[in-house]
Amino acid sequence: MKFRFIQEIQTLLNKEHVIEVDNMTIVEQQLVASLLYPYIEETSQSVKSSIIDSSKIINQSFYKNAKDVHNDKSKGGDRTLSNLPNCEIMACKKVGAKIVTGLGEKIEASSKLVGRKIFFENKEMMCDLHIHTNCSDGGLDPSLILEKAVQDGVKILSITDHNNIDAYSILKNVAHGDILIINGVECDVKFQDKDLHILMYGFDLENKHIKQFFGKIRKDDISSFRKMLKEVCQKHSLNISEKDILKFEKDNVYFDKVRLNNFLFSLGYATSPREAFNLFTKDIVEKKRKQVTAEEFFKLAKHCNAITMLAHPMKYTENKNDLNEIKSLILELQKIGLTGIEVFNNRQTKMNQEDLFKFAKENNLEYSAGSDFHCKIGVQEEKEIGHVLSQKITLNMFSPSLIKTFLLSYKK
């Protein structure tokens, strides 16, 4: 079921009416307000004024003393409760407003929740659309990441594990009422001679193309894992049963050297994963994560209506002062389906960010932000969840149409 408010937003953008909030929870109302915020800043004047007008109407019903409103017609305040649209009265009720019918009595409401004011307050709403968990090379379980994000005040997040979407099956069973989760993933993509990371967002987890794609990656990963394991077993004359291997595969969603050490440790061949590394896997060359071609990747994105953003663009160039090379790469990718670029990321300096931001706007590319937080165990990490270069990631770091697309793809 899609959020009711999507329709309301569309109505609002069509300059027809105020947002009807009667069936929304408070969190939903906050989200509507915050997600509309970018439109005020970047949209056409007519839409802008329609939003401001609409929010003014709601504001009036919250802020004004009914008598003042009634008497002060010069300020346009000719609205009393009797001529308030029904939806506004419902809105008042929903947020616990005290509604009284007699003139001269106050309409009280938690005015922070709806109306123009919140649009601006929530500009600071924290987001993070690039986070890893232990479903790939991150250190924390998805539910712990979610807990941490909530604690740190993040309101909109996407988990973007490498070639893996299993975090979302885990999160299905975790309550996350106060946070908007956008489905995401970071895929390894080969384009020309470059090894790229491209983020994909807003796809349906049940989409058959998605299931097929990630099912195939899992198969390939398992086959590389088995090769690595075979090498260790032959070198050290270990004898591991097929039953144990199958069980390990069933219990795991990611297959790298870290997992191999864990496996050897769990079988009793070492007293710790670290010892397993020292004894058995130190010299084993880990196979690169599975890559797909750019064509294959963008075809998938098209099949599931997903958005694709080039992650941390500065990773793909040696020369950090000259962005021309990276810009032409981005334009090439745009031609074959890339939606936009991750302008705000810890790999880019402030100057890079400004440059890429301008470039995105000039070239009709969407822009986004993400911390690339990993929280790897035993690794000192500078990155913080919800932050880029120690600065909070907020809604104004995302292109408005990107936010709108997220909203539309969002399912409760």
Ligand SMILES: [Zn+2]
């Ligand atoms: Zn990456």
Ligand SMILES: [Zn+2]
């Ligand atoms: Zn990443």
